[in-house]
Amino acid sequence: MAVKPTDVIICVEDAARERRGGIEVKAKVPILVPVLVSCFAFTVLLQAHHASRQVYEGKTIMLMGVVTDYEWANPHSVLSIAVKDNDGRVEEWHAEILPPSEMLRAGWTKESLKPGDEVTLTGRPGRYAQHIMWLEYLVTPDGKKLGRK
Amino acid sequence: MDIPAFCAWLEGSQWATAIHQSLWLFPLIETAHLFGIILLVGATSALDLRLIGLTMKEQPVSKVAGRLLPWAWVGLTVQVLTGFCLFASEATRVWENSAFRIKMVMLILAGLNALIFHQTVYRRVDTWDAARVTPAGAKVAGFCSILLWFGIVAAGRWIAFL
Numbered sequence: 001m002a003v004k005p006t007d008v009i010i011c012v013e014d015a016a017r018e019r020r021g022g023i024e025v026k027a028k029v030p031i032l033v034p035v036l037v038s039c040f041a042f043t044v045l046l047q048a049h050h051a052s053r054q055v056y057e058g059k060t061i062m063l064m065g066v067v068t069d070y071e072w073a074n075p076h077s078v079l080s081i082a083v084k085d086n087d088g089r090v091e092e093w094h095a096e097i098l099p100p101s102e103m104l105r106a107g108w109t110k111e112s113l114k115p116g117d118e119v120t121l122t123g124r125p126g127r128y129a130q131h132i133m134w135l136e137y138l139v140t141p142d143g144k145k146l147g148r149k
Numbered sequence: 150m151d152i153p154a155f156c157a158w159l160e161g162s163q164w165a166t167a168i169h170q171s172l173w174l175f176p177l178i179e180t181a182h183l184f185g186i187i188l189l190v191g192a193t194s195a196l197d198l199r200l201i202g203l204t205m206k207e208q209p210v211s212k213v214a215g216r217l218l219p220w221a222w223v224g225l226t227v228q229v230l231t232g233f234c235l236f237a238s239e240a241t242r243v244w245e246n247s248a249f250r251i252k253m254v255m256l257i258l259a260g261l262n263a264l265i266f267h268q269t270v271y272r273r274v275d276t277w278d279a280a281r282v283t284p285a286g287a288k289v290a291g292f293c294s295i296l297l298w299f300g301i302v303a304a305g306r307w308i309a310f311l
Binding site: 054055072073074075099100101104 | 168169170171172173175176238239309310
């Protein structure tokens, strides 16, 4: 007999357990544990990924710097820029953008940026790691705004 | 050659770079990797449920295993091939990813679980083939298998968030 999701609920009652045979029903409980844990884990994950709140903060910051690397890549492209902090030290930041297919749709190309370009980035900094950012949009040297669709 | 050096060499290869920078290849391989896991875990889980004693109880265990395991092997082949391509495209980052390492450990455990089951309880399957209530060893193997494969899927998904 096939196991239906409803079996578990029905079998909570003693009468139903009686009808279906006790041993069989008891064995369904351990199966439920990994199933429910996994369902829960996936729900949390999907929400986290969608809002990227697991990795990045909610507030945005603005950074000015010089492009050191523009990597057109999966699972998402990465822009690296050299940023001078208040004490004059140069720090390298890495901004997560989009996968190539979505980059094209949002108006980016492989040639949008090159090392040496001065850019202004707006995005959300990493929650745990330093000098990483979820890029919302940037402004190129010729005043063009590139972001997410 | 140590592992970080191997990772650097692998992701620097022409084909791995092509996947890394591709427009459609990476998403296509990712999608194939999803179909593969459906095939693999779908087949093993159905057998695991029979071993635990939750489904197809009127069917001999050897018949269920004989029908399902070939599909599990097809799924595993798809997973190894597509998984290696995905790994190669960003080998260094993935190697340093703790979810990936947990996934690999669980994969080894799932393999050992299957191996031990086949070498012990399943070797005597003739004596319990048609039993509705399977031996404890079979139940444990089935339960461990389901738990490990669910863990492997979850850890695999988790790689993207670390």
